[in-house]
Amino acid sequence: MRIFRAAVLLGTVAFMAATSAFAADVKIGFIVKQPEESWFQDEWKFADVAAKEKGFTLIKIGAEDGEKVQSAIDNLGAQGAQGFIICTPDVKLGPGIVAKAAANDLKVMTVDDRLVSADGSPLEDVPHMGISATKIGEAVGQTLVDEIKKRGWDMKDVGAIRVSYDQLPTAVDRVNGALSVLKTAGFPEANIFDAPQAKTDTEAALNAATVVLNKNAGIKKWVAIGLNDEAVLGAVRASETVGITADNMIGVGIGGADSAINEFKKPTATGFFGTVIISPKRHGYETALNMYEWVADGKEPEKLTLTAGQLALRDNYQSVRKELGIE
Ligand code: FCA
Numbered sequence: 001m002r003i004f005r006a007a008v009l010l011g012t013v014a015f016m017a018a019t020s021a022f023a024a025d026v027k028i029g030f031i032v033k034q035p036e037e038s039w040f041q042d043e044w045k046f047a048d049v050a051a052k053e054k055g056f057t058l059i060k061i062g063a064e065d066g067e068k069v070q071s072a073i074d075n076l077g078a079q080g081a082q083g084f085i086i087c088t089p090d091v092k093l094g095p096g097i098v099a100k101a102a103a104n105d106l107k108v109m110t111v112d113d114r115l116v117s118a119d120g121s122p123l124e125d126v127p128h129m130g131i132s133a134t135k136i137g138e139a140v141g142q143t144l145v146d147e148i149k150k151r152g153w154d155m156k157d158v159g160a161i162r163v164s165y166d167q168l169p170t171a172v173d174r175v176n177g178a179l180s181v182l183k184t185a186g187f188p189e190a191n192i193f194d195a196p197q198a199k200t201d202t203e204a205a206l207n208a209a210t211v212v213l214n215k216n217a218g219i220k221k222w223v224a225i226g227l228n229d230e231a232v233l234g235a236v237r238a239s240e241t242v243g244i245t246a247d248n249m250i251g252v253g254i255g256g257a258d259s260a261i262n263e264f265k266k267p268t269a270t271g272f273f274g275t276v277i278i279s280p281k282r283h284g285y286e287t288a289l290n291m292y293e294w295v296a297d298g299k300e301p302e303k304l305t306l307t308a309g310q311l312a313l314r315d316n317y318q319s320v321r322k323e324l325g326i327e
Contacts, residue, residue: 023054023055023056023296024057025080026054026057026292026296027057027059027076027079027080027081027082028051028056028057028058028059028082028083028288028291028295029058029059029060029061029072029081029083029084029085029086029106030043030058030059030060030061030084030085030086030284030287030288031061031062031063031069031073031084031086031088032044032060032062032086032087033063033064033087033113034062034064034089034200034201035060035062036062037201037228037230037257037259038257038258038259039228039255039257039280040087041257042258042280042281042284042326043111043280043284044060044284046281046283046284046288047060047085047284047287049284049285050284050286050288050289050292051288051292054289054292054296056292058288059076059079059081059084061075061076063088064089065089066090066093066096068089069088069089069093069096069097070096073097073100073101073104073106074100076104076106077104077105082105082106083106083108083109083291083294084101084106084107084108084109084291085108085109085110085111085287085291086108086109086110086111087110087112087113088113088115090167091113091114091115091116091167091168091169092167093115094116094117094126095115095117095123097115098126107291107294107295109126109127109128109129109287109290109291109294110128110129111128111129111130111283111287112129112130112131112170112283113130113168114126114169114170115128116169120169122169124303124304125303127290127300127302127303127304128303128304128305129282129283129286129287129290129301130304130305130307131170131174131254131306131307131308132307132309133169133170133171133173133174133177134174134176134177135308135309136177136276136278136308136309137173137174137175137176137178137179137180137225137254138177138178138180139311140174140177140178140181140225140253140254140276141177141178141180141181141182141185141225142181143273143274143276143311144181144182144225144250144252145182145185145187147250147273148185148223151247155185155187155188156188156191157220157221158187158221158222158223159191159192159193159212159216159219159221159222160182160192160193160222160224160225161193161209161212161222161223161225161235161238162175162179162192162194162195162225162226163175163195163197163205163208163209163227163231163232163234163235164194164195164196164197164208164226165196165197165200165226165227165231166196168200170227171200171226174227174254175225175226178225178252179192179225182223191219193212193216194212195208195209195235197226197234200227200228200231201230201234202230202233202234202237202259203234204234205226205230205231205232205234205235205238206235206237207234207238208234209224209234209235209237209238209239210238210241212238213238213239213242213244214242217242220244221248222235222239222244222271223249223250223251223252224239224250224251224252225251226253226254227254228253229253229255229256229259229260229272229275230259231253232251232252232253232272233251233259233263233272236249236251236263236271236272239251240270240271244271246268246270248271249273250271250273251272252273252274252275252276253272253274253276254276254278254309255276255277255278256275256276256277256278256312256317256320256321260272260275260277260312260317264317273313273314274314275311275312275317276309276310276311276312277309277310277311277312277320277324277326278307278308278309279308279324279326281324281325281326282307283307290302310323310324
């Protein structure tokens, strides 16, 4: 009996040694399109938590264009990685990314922005975690409608800046979700102005929104929407430069990372009224874990996971963040 127990014990030890040695050999890449954006910093931060927990190596790479994506994937292959998670700078790179991954024998999963084929349809075979874009957009729209009413504005006097990035399907879904709620509430279509941004950052949004504000100088009250906090912040900054005060601007973003939080921390309220907080913990930690389990246990991730958002305003963002476990 004693010999038997010892043998079992030895077996367990050998097994544990084998799995932890294996975990140490697992290398997973996490490629993001905009490493300077606070959302992506947070995604990486939570992916790191998964790496520590499971004992694998996380290789974080910023890739702002197609060429960088290609070399990042080759690089991961050369380093002996087994898989990667990517938020691509351009969803149309889809088939190229899949081919590159296969050539390097790497598993691939996408986060935030879903890859599309040449005809624009999503690559459904690639596991993806994104946000429920339309629903979250609708929450933005509802917040705007509620606040417009609260301020006693007449919708016909209000302009809406739609900071747009229409080459990205999730961006279209988000802003259209917001606009559908505004329109249902009676917001005049003629008062909605497109501000196409060249890049999904604050500077590009500021430039785009400035054009709209200058062209429509007669409108004194504004709301602003966009695909993320950066887009809406750009519109808010633009409104400030043309002298529109916070009480005449309602901007509601999507994200809830540092760029939004810093705005809420300012001593006086700005035109950045609120944000729908989404979860970098789910998008970073869970995708990294999914990829690890795929590599280590052969457990393939869900093909499609859509995460929810929660509205946060200046006076309650801390408790919302706590609730979401992203403090
Ligand atoms: C897109 C946006 C990011 C973030 C993410 C969830 O990638 O560009 O800002 O909103 O979706």
